[in-house]
Amino acid sequence: MAFDSLQERLTKTIRNIQGKGKLSERNMEETLEEIRVALLESDVNYKVVKDFLERVRLESIGQDVLNAIEPGQLLVKIVHDEIIKLLGDDDNSLNLNPNGLTKIMMVGLQGTGKTTQAGKLANLLKKQGKKVLLVAADTIRPAAIEQLKTLGESINVEVYSEGIEVKALNQAINALDYANKNNFNVMIVDTAGRLQIDEVLMQELKDIKDAIKPEEILLTVDALTGQDVVNVASAFNDLLQVTGLVLTKFDGDSKGGSALSVKAVTGVPIKYTGVGEKISDIEEFHPDRLAQRILGMGDVVSLVEKAQEEIDLKKAENLTKRLLAGKFTLDDMLTSIEQSSKLGPISGLMKMVPGMGDLAGSVNDEDANRMLKRTKAIIQSMTPAEREDPSFMRGSHKRRVAAGSGTTVDEVNKVINNYEKSKKVLGSFKNMFAGMSGMFK
Numbered sequence: 001m002a003f004d005s006l007q008e009r010l011t012k013t014i015r016n017i018q019g020k021g022k023l024s025e026r027n028m029e030e031t032l033e034e035i036r037v038a039l040l041e042s043d044v045n046y047k048v049v050k051d052f053l054e055r056v057r058l059e060s061i062g063q064d065v066l067n068a069i070e071p072g073q074l075l076v077k078i079v080h081d082e083i084i085k086l087l088g089d090d091d092n093s094l095n096l097n098p099n100g101l102t103k104i105m106m107v108g109l110q111g112t113g114k115t116t117q118a119g120k121l122a123n124l125l126k127k128q129g130k131k132v133l134l135v136a137a138d139t140i141r142p143a144a145i146e147q148l149k150t151l152g153e154s155i156n157v158e159v160y161s162e163g164i165e166v167k168a169l170n171q172a173i174n175a176l177d178y179a180n181k182n183n184f185n186v187m188i189v190d191t192a193g194r195l196q197i198d199e200v201l202m203q204e205l206k207d208i209k210d211a212i213k214p215e216e217i218l219l220t221v222d223a224l225t226g227q228d229v230v231n232v233a234s235a236f237n238d239l240l241q242v243t244g245l246v247l248t249k250f251d252g253d254s255k256g257g258s259a260l261s262v263k264a265v266t267g268v269p270i271k272y273t274g275v276g277e278k279i280s281d282i283e284e285f286h287p288d289r290l291a292q293r294i295l296g297m298g299d300v301v302s303l304v305e306k307a308q309e310e311i312d313l314k315k316a317e318n319l320t321k322r323l324l325a326g327k328f329t330l331d332d333m334l335t336s337i338e339q340s341s342k343l344g345p346i347s348g349l350m351k352m353v354p355g356m357g358d359l360a361g362s363v364n365d366e367d368a369n370r371m372l373k374r375t376k377a378i379i380q381s382m383t384p385a386e387r388e389d390p391s392f393m394r395g396s397h398k399r400r401v402a403a404g405s406g407t408t409v410d411e412v413n414k415v416i417n418n419y420e421k422s423k424k425v426l427g428s429f430k431n432m433f434a435g436m437s438g439m440f441k
Contacts, residue, residue: 043257087287108220119151244271
């Protein structure tokens, strides 16, 4: 996950700061040096690091951190606030036209996931109640047109395309006329990309921009390319005046420094991040939430939003009612597993929970997924009566379930034992679930 190494380094540094009753000028400088090394190793632009540390130093002097009652906590707050400023503390939301059609151009180099992000953004805006039109204006790659059509079909969003015979500029103009006549709220134009920036590409993009006058020009960049993100963003911005970035592969092994650098260097804000392969794996970018995650403070708001997006609320409500009534069967356990699996890797969820970030590194997501799959297979191999009450199951029953699920009798016993333990724990927390039920309502 992006920022993992930076988060680990900064969390360790912060823990050391907070362990000191009083800061001196010497250990203050040592702390800033540790932060400097952590940022540079995470691919943050060296000039950005220099300016960042100078602001932290000046802010610390201004607030007299050395003589504060809680100097460690105060310094953490200063670092937190400066990271937010670095990422862009202004409004990163889309500039949507409230009284007419919003035109969005998706631009970027080939291979950055531009077409996929166009589909993801269309899906997100559709869920917000917008009538969206996708425009396949990448006439260089027929595969991109087919990909966009497939994405549009999967989310029930119309795709406008005249094939590769009609120039991209003419298609964009025709699509604009079509969108206005058919009362679309948003038009997303997927433009052509190249392996590198060239005059032909830029002229085509500039012509489309001049013709449709988009409210937003979103540049898709790959987080895995490190410092090149800044160079690409600068080049596109100089020629097109980009309004925002969509940072893809943000869930990958990138060091994350590009995200911290790009706003400071180019002035272009990050508006969305691609965080997975699914059509729903796109997130609005919130600098304050990312700053909290970088400093190991968790991100409960994003976790709740993710749960609201992915979890079947009707099933969750029914499960809550059953728990309040003192009922919890293996079917209920299966439902809870299926619901929680939708939220993504366990380690990623742990990082969003305050205080659990340090434990996330000890979780092997592949092992956890295999265990969940085996648990599901075991439960699904049981009869309805066994799922309702597995206490009567004997050796012959367990051998049948093990054979049907491709597991062992020991694994079947573990699932049953875990179920019994969960049932006892849940039984002792009825009051807590009653409070949660009211919150869900």
